[in-house]
Amino acid sequence: MKNEIMSSVYIMGGLRTPIGSYKGQFKYIRPEQLGARVLNTLHETYGEVEEIICGNAVGTGGNIGRLTALYSTYGSTVPAYTVDMQCASAGSAIIQGYRGIRSGMVKTVIAGGVESSSLQPLRMYANEDERKGSYMVAQFSPTENDALAMLKGAERTAQKYKVTKEELDYWSLRSHRLAVKAQQEGILKPYILDMGSQYKDESIKPRLQQKVLDRMKPILGEGTLTTAGNACYTHDGAAFVVLSDRPGPFRIVSALQYGGDPLYSPEGALQATEHLLKQTGLTMAALDAIEWNEAFAVIDVLFARSYGQWEEQYNQLGGALAYGHPFGCSGAIILLHTMAALAYRQGRYGVCAIAGAGGMGTAILIERMM
Numbered sequence: 001m002k003n004e005i006m007s008s009v010y011i012m013g014g015l016r017t018p019i020g021s022y023k024g025q026f027k028y029i030r031p032e033q034l035g036a037r038v039l040n041t042l043h044e045t046y047g048e049v050e051e052i053i054c055g056n057a058v059g060t061g062g063n064i065g066r067l068t069a070l071y072s073t074y075g076s077t078v079p080a081y082t083v084d085m086q087c088a089s090a091g092s093a094i095i096q097g098y099r100g101i102r103s104g105m106v107k108t109v110i111a112g113g114v115e116s117s118s119l120q121p122l123r124m125y126a127n128e129d130e131r132k133g134s135y136m137v138a139q140f141s142p143t144e145n146d147a148l149a150m151l152k153g154a155e156r157t158a159q160k161y162k163v164t165k166e167e168l169d170y171w172s173l174r175s176h177r178l179a180v181k182a183q184q185e186g187i188l189k190p191y192i193l194d195m196g197s198q199y200k201d202e203s204i205k206p207r208l209q210q211k212v213l214d215r216m217k218p219i220l221g222e223g224t225l226t227t228a229g230n231a232c233y234t235h236d237g238a239a240f241v242v243l244s245d246r247p248g249p250f251r252i253v254s255a256l257q258y259g260g261d262p263l264y265s266p267e268g269a270l271q272a273t274e275h276l277l278k279q280t281g282l283t284m285a286a287l288d289a290i291e292w293n294e295a296f297a298v299i300d301v302l303f304a305r306s307y308g309q310w311e312e313q314y315n316q317l318g319g320a321l322a323y324g325h326p327f328g329c330s331g332a333i334i335l336l337h338t339m340a341a342l343a344y345r346q347g348r349y350g351v352c353a354i355a356g357a358g359g360m361g362t363a364i365l366i367e368r369m370m
Helices: 031-046 064-071 089-103 149-160 165-185 210-215 262-280 297-313 327-345
Strands: 009-016 051-055 080-083 108-116 235-244 250-259 287-292 349-356 360-368
Touching: 009 031, 009 089, 009 327, 031 064, 031 108, 031 235, 051 064, 051 089, 051 327, 064 080, 064 108, 080 089, 089 108, 089 235, 089 250, 089 327, 089 349, 089 360, 108 327, 149 262, 149 297, 165 210, 165 297, 235 327, 250 262, 262 287, 262 297, 262 349, 262 360, 287 297, 287 327, 327 349, 327 360
Parallel strands: 051 080, 051 108, 287 349
Antiparallel strands: 009 235, 009 250, 108 235, 250 360, 349 360
């Protein structure tokens, strides 16, 4: 049997909604309806697709990706399914689309995610389940079942690497400063769905200063480092990209998913990136844009400790500490931001990586076609 030639995978384009704060501008809009608005515009711009793959972490379940597609103009004839890799859900959805096209099984796919922290449901364990009672945060590790698991994982990671509050605050301030600059220059405008002047990226703080961060108390008690200033809030939004075997403005060079220690989940972006670089033979020196989802500033510190000399290429437009983190679609958001940063810098290669609850991570390497 002859070896099949693997198809190249291109990113034709993509869009995200503005990002809404918890109980903010999108508090009454269901995530599938937010996602459908993005899909409608992509449908109008890029035409038909063979498959829709949708990440989601805290929705109501029941294949919310299919429901999103049914609310859109794509209708019932396009199959759609949902990926739950928590914060890395949209990254994983994009990788599933990449694999499908690469293998030749499909030619054009939409992948991304939807999320509404504002409408996150309260769930109930079955009476026979030893865990009992209601919950909003799922269990991510056999050794830990805690609503504060992600915060504790960030704190655990900060303590492991002997991080200081000064380091964390530096990255928080940088994130907002760069996001404000990007907003003023309109760098992300081509990638944000116009939903009217009343909607915007709601969490960016133009006047954030050190003295504000100094007043924030540690969330986990005295002697800890994690505050509301160096951990991102929860958010609402939707983001999708169109993948195709036809040439487009960006190409996915390689992508992977990574599994690590669930008690130190912020390490996922670093670990996935390191494995991707090893797999491709590239180094940080080859990258013009590097996007890591900064759910916590400790993720930025991990970058600085490992690759500090490449800070200029890192989260150039600001990160999730400023924009926010709508869990299930953040992987698609940072891919769009990587595309925007490459176009802005007229660069060639960019990587985006995200850590997820349970010690997961995804990393995607893209090339801007000159």
